[in-house]
Amino acid sequence: MSKLKFSISMSTDGYVAGPNQSTENPLGEGGEELHEWAFVTRTFREMQGREGGETGLDDEHAKYWSQGTGATIMGRNMFGPIRGSWGDESWNGWWGDDPPYHTPVFVLTHHAREPLEMQGGTTFHFVTGGIEEALERAREAAGDRDVSIGGGAQAIQQYLRAGLVDEMVVHVVPRLLGRGERLFENLDGGPTGYECVEFVSSPRVAHFRFARKV
Amino acid sequence: MSKLKFSISMSTDGYVAGPNQSTENPLGEGGEELHEWAFVTRTFREMQGREGGETGLDDEHAKYWSQGTGATIMGRNMFGPIRGSWGDESWNGWWGDDPPYHTPVFVLTHHAREPLEMQGGTTFHFVTGGIEEALERAREAAGDRDVSIGGGAQAIQQYLRAGLVDEMVVHVVPRLLGRGERLFENLDGGPTGYECVEFVSSPRVAHFRFARKV
Numbered sequence: 107m108s109k110l111k112f113s114i115s116m117s118t119d120g121y122v123a124g125p126n127q128s129t130e131n132p133l134g135e136g137g138e139e140l141h142e143w144a145f146v147t148r149t150f151r152e153m154q155g156r157e158g159g160e161t162g163l164d165d166e167h168a169k170y171w172s173q174g175t176g177a178t179i180m181g182r183n184m185f186g187p188i189r190g191s192w193g194d195e196s197w198n199g200w201w202g203d204d205p206p207y208h209t210p211v212f213v214l215t216h217h218a219r220e221p222l223e224m225q226g227g228t229t230f231h232f233v234t235g236g237i238e239e240a241l242e243r244a245r246e247a248a249g250d251r252d253v254s255i256g257g258g259a260q261a262i263q264q265y266l267r268a269g270l271v272d273e274m275v276v277h278v279v280p281r282l283l284g285r286g287e288r289l290f291e292n293l294d295g296g297p298t299g300y301e302c303v304e305f306v307s308s309p310r311v312a313h314f315r316f317a318r319k320v
Numbered sequence: 321m322s323k324l325k326f327s328i329s330m331s332t333d334g335y336v337a338g339p340n341q342s343t344e345n346p347l348g349e350g351g352e353e354l355h356e357w358a359f360v361t362r363t364f365r366e367m368q369g370r371e372g373g374e375t376g377l378d379d380e381h382a383k384y385w386s387q388g389t390g391a392t393i394m395g396r397n398m399f400g401p402i403r404g405s406w407g408d409e410s411w412n413g414w415w416g417d418d419p420p421y422h423t424p425v426f427v428l429t430h431h432a433r434e435p436l437e438m439q440g441g442t443t444f445h446f447v448t449g450g451i452e453e454a455l456e457r458a459r460e461a462a463g464d465r466d467v468s469i470g471g472g473a474q475a476i477q478q479y480l481r482a483g484l485v486d487e488m489v490v491h492v493v494p495r496l497l498g499r500g501e502r503l504f505e506n507l508d509g510g511p512t513g514y515e516c517v518e519f520v521s522s523p524r525v526a527h528f529r530f531a532r533k534v
Binding site: 284288290297302305309312314 | 332333334490492494495496498502503504507511512514515516519520521523526528530
């Protein structure tokens with residue numbers, strides 16, 4: 107059964123991106139540190155077309171967002187820093203010519219744009235009809251496989267508020283950011299109805315997986 | 321060197337107490353679940369004058385708030401549900417005749433009251449001069465030992481905002497509460513300047529200890 111899921115790194119004080127996000131610093135100040143545990147894994151290096159990297163518990167959990175994933179949804183900020191219309195459409199995403207998704211990616215936006223086919227199986231589709239339309243198209247593209255919300259916090263919050271998320275993994279990192287973008291905010295009293303189905307940690311990070319209570 | 325410290329259990333989504341706190345449910349809905357990992361430890365049972373309990377990693381971390389502690393500070397809500405003046409002063413705290421503190425406890429309040437001596441070495445002092453006065457009196461009472469902020473979130477936030485906290489342990493529990501009282505909020509951009517000096521977890525809880533960077 108196809109699931110809607112996400113997997114995100116979070117500071118101990120609840121932030122998934124640092125303050126002052128910019129083109130030079132898309133994850134905000136201190137935001138990159140939240141992903142250090144993932145950068146050293148084999149899975150992450152493979153996504154980048156590189157060799158080596160650590161295996162083990164963190165590597166298993168780094169796989170979560172891509173394993174079994176047939177389509178990805180992301181908020182516009184995660185595609186790029188441009189606000190308003192797309193201009194000359196020269197912006198092709200933060201991710202280089204061969205983005206790490208290798209699936210169709212549905213970008214939530216208010217501004218229509220033609221699909222953008224990249225190398226390695228990633229095609230960006232720009233969805234102006236809101237989160238339900240994006241989910242419908244992503245499910246169709248994914249078939250039996252899962253749909254993963256790539257981020258950021260606002261896109262995830264929209265799906266949590268709508269009660270559409272089946273499973274989530276939060277990777278809690280031993281750092282305090284103090285400021286930035288929170289994951290569990292603007293949820294109108296949610297998420298409710300989830301239970302922790304897996305909780306393990308390495309010396310670098312604690313992985314919490316929550317699923318809907320059945 | 322005497323430290324100002326605290327130790328608190330927090331849900332994965334950042335709450336240290338549930339919503340709808342009441343006399344029957346002082347930790348709010350779901351709040352008690354955050355402490356289940358501690359309830360089963362030998363340290364906690366000893367505090368209650370009971371035998372048995374588990375030893376090991378969680379027990380070691382349950383000791384943190386009492387070990388080496390010479391005085392405790394708490395917010396008024398943690399002493400009791402009464403708002404405004406103390407009335408007939410019959411309320412002696414949530415904690416029974418023999419409270420688990422076994423130290424002088426300084427209660428932050430706007431309403432003066434005579435000290436209240438309980439069994440087992442706990443005496444409640446009511447401090448109307450604010451957090452600095454409470455800290456000064458607590459340090460004097462603690463001597464070489466540490467001062468522990470018992471809670472709740474608001475009292476802790478006041479000391480964090482003032483930059484007075486030397487060390488903190490956050491016990492992150494694999495649960496989502498969805499609502500309630502957050503720990504890392506109302507901090508005006510803090511806490512900053514802390515680093516994680518210890519991070520370990522058991523199957524029940526992840527313990528993160530942060531100290532000021534030196």
